[in-house]
Amino acid sequence: MTKILFFAWVLYFPMNHPLYSKTYEEKISCSGSLIDDLKQGYWKCTYKNGQTLREGAYLHGKRHGYWKFYHQNGILAADGYYKVGEETGIWNVYNEKGKLLFSREEGLWGTDGPEITCSGSITGDKKEGLWTCFYDNGNKLQEGGYFGGKRDGYWRMFHHNGVLAAEGTYQGGQEVGKWKIYDEDGHLIMERYD
Structure with missing residues (x-):
């Protein structure tokens, strides 16, 4: 028996919940949606050079689901899953050339x-x-x-x-x-x- 899982992300921004953007210390710029002053849905932060720093979803202000973090050169630096703000499962950390340095599971490295x-x-x-x-x-x-x-x-x-x-x-x-x-x-x- 084969199981097929299908996930679909639907993002919408009602008029009373506009897209939010903020720049931190002129080095990082982040954008996403706020609902009741809490981060919600997909968020993306970029370095000053335009490369992505991190991206993933929030649920009620806490990281939730698959997240990716990048080096300033655009190469993946780390990836893994959050469950309501806490890291879960296997996390991988990569060097600036994309080589896997180490993995950790559920917080134990x-x-x-x-x-x-x-x-x-x-x-x-x-x-x-x-x-x-x-x-x-x-x-x-x-x-x-x-x-x-x-x-x-x-x-x-x-x-x-x-x-x-x-x-x-x-x-x-x-x-x-x-x-x-x-x-x-x-x-x-x-x-x-x-």
């Missing part, structure tokens, strides 16, 4: 196969405080804090070789502010703003 160990506190059934995870080779995979079971505060993720892969801040389980992504040699390859 890693590769297929290695055993991962984590240490931290659980209050009730929720992660709290500082958590650190390690690859099977003993190198750190990630470290950061949880509040109410959601990532919160400054986080760092590492490549399997121990080199910093990404760093940035979470607030209530969502990436906020400036995030830096590094290749396996530790060179900064992307900065993105959420």
Whole structure:
């Protein structure tokens, strides 16, 4: 038996919900729809040079569905899915030439196969405080804090070789502010703003 899934996006902008556009610090320009002051539907942000920075949909002000992020040269930098503002499934991160650097699944950064160990506190059934995870080779995979079971505060993720892969801040389980992504040699390859 073969299943065929069909998805259709229908975007409309009623007169009382106009298309919205804003430029941030003269570097990034974003446009999309606001409904009751919340981002809704397809949004796209571009660099000053006109290349796409990120694109995807919002649902009630939170990222939802498939999202793509790009380097300033227009090459895909990262892609994955959000479910009501939280990353879900497999996320891929690429270098400026389009080569896959690493993948992570449901917030845990890693590769297929290695055993991962984590240490931290659980209050009730929720992660709290500082958590650190390690690859099977003993190198750190990630470290950061949880509040109410959601990532919160400054986080760092590492490549399997121990080199910093990404760093940035979470607030209530969502990436906020400036995030830096590094290749396996530790060179900064992307900065993105959420």
